[in-house]
Amino acid sequence: MFYTDGRLQYPVRVDSPNPLYAKMLQQAIGGIEGEIRVAMQYFFQAWGARGPKKYRDLLLQTATEELAHIEMLSTAVALNLEGSKPAVEKGVGAKNPAIQAMLGGQDPRHYLSTGAAAMPTDANGVPFDMSHIYASGNLAADMYANIAAETTGRLLATRLYELTDDPGMKDMWSFLIARDTMHQQQWLAVLEELGGPQALPIPNSFPQGQEKSEFSYAFLTTGVEGIAPPEGRWSTGPTIDGRGEFHHEIAQPLGEEPVLSSPAEVSFAQNEQLQGGPGASPHSGNPDQPEQMGGGTMDKVKDKLTGGS
Numbered sequence: 001m002f003y004t005d006g007r008l009q010y011p012v013r014v015d016s017p018n019p020l021y022a023k024m025l026q027q028a029i030g031g032i033e034g035e036i037r038v039a040m041q042y043f044f045q046a047w048g049a050r051g052p053k054k055y056r057d058l059l060l061q062t063a064t065e066e067l068a069h070i071e072m073l074s075t076a077v078a079l080n081l082e083g084s085k086p087a088v089e090k091g092v093g094a095k096n097p098a099i100q101a102m103l104g105g106q107d108p109r110h111y112l113s114t115g116a117a118a119m120p121t122d123a124n125g126v127p128f129d130m131s132h133i134y135a136s137g138n139l140a141a142d143m144y145a146n147i148a149a150e151t152t153g154r155l156l157a158t159r160l161y162e163l164t165d166d167p168g169m170k171d172m173w174s175f176l177i178a179r180d181t182m183h184q185q186q187w188l189a190v191l192e193e194l195g196g197p198q199a200l201p202i203p204n205s206f207p208q209g210q211e212k213s214e215f216s217y218a219f220l221t222t223g224v225e226g227i228a229p230p231e232g233r234w235s236t237g238p239t240i241d242g243r244g245e246f247h248h249e250i251a252q253p254l255g256e257e258p259v260l261s262s263p264a265e266v267s268f269a270q271n272e273q274l275q276g277g278p279g280a281s282p283h284s285g286n287p288d289q290p291e292q293m294g295g296g297t298m299d300k301v302k303d304k305l306t307g308g309s
């Protein structure tokens with residue numbers, strides 16, 4: 001259940017309304033680095049959370065705070081759009097394209113569609129489509145996704161801070177940037193509780209004995225012959241998880257050239273395709289890895305999820 005409070009989480013003040021800045025602010029609402037993204041990401045992670053209850057509570061409470069940030073930024077957009085109709089008129093009416101670009105630089109839909117209000121879109125007017133919501137069911141994987149969200153979000157916030165001279169807007173950003181600092185810290189704290197880097201690789205519930213260990217900690221160089229591989233922390237010494245030694249190897253083709261079967265008649269490929277070509281194995285793959293040979297995958301998934309045999 002959710003409750004509302006008519007007040008903002010932090011004061012939002014605009015000293016000099018600027019419709020172009022309102023358009024820039026949209027990125028922090030509906031952009032992939034924005035507040036809708038983090039709110040929805042934390043909510044879906046919380047609603048699907050299994051295991052210790054404290055992580056569900058943590059996610060729920062921060063998701064709810066992110067709604068307050070959407071509210072603050074939407075208020076900032078609306079305040080920046082006050083008096084925006086004259087700017088649109090001047091931009092549309094001006095003969096000089098440079099003046100049009102300057103005065104008409106605002107999102108026309110801020111006038112046409114909303115009459116001076118925020119929209120769930122990014123700075124280019126593209127609606128937020130939820131495809132950047134990560135909620136994997138693995139708490140550690142989700143924490144890394146959350147850190148990516150908060151780091152790119154804080155980066156965007158600092159750019160928006162840089163883009164304005166408005167004291168009210170700068171004050172708002174100084175608060176939101178501080179909250180991004182804390183959110184980076186709290187997700188990192190969860191990772192520390194989960195064992196930190198020593199708990200890598202994710203998921204740690206998959207037995208590492210089942211992976212081809214000779215490939216687990218090798219940096220595969222794909223540069224042309226004669227070019228030295230890039231050297232760094234990743235090339236020598238113990239791995240981050242402490243389970244191996246970094247080294248590099250020249251990437252080698254371990255498989256064969258793929259040869260697909262001839263096209264099926266009902267695919268209506270060209271006659272030359274239907275009649276020519278090698279028409280080789282129905283399920284090419286590496287013969288010493290029969291599990292890669294295709295078939296039965298969906299049955300396997302179904303059995304795992306339903307507990308069937």
Ligand SMILES: [Fe+2]
Nearest residue numbers: 035066069179
């Ligand atoms: Fe936020």
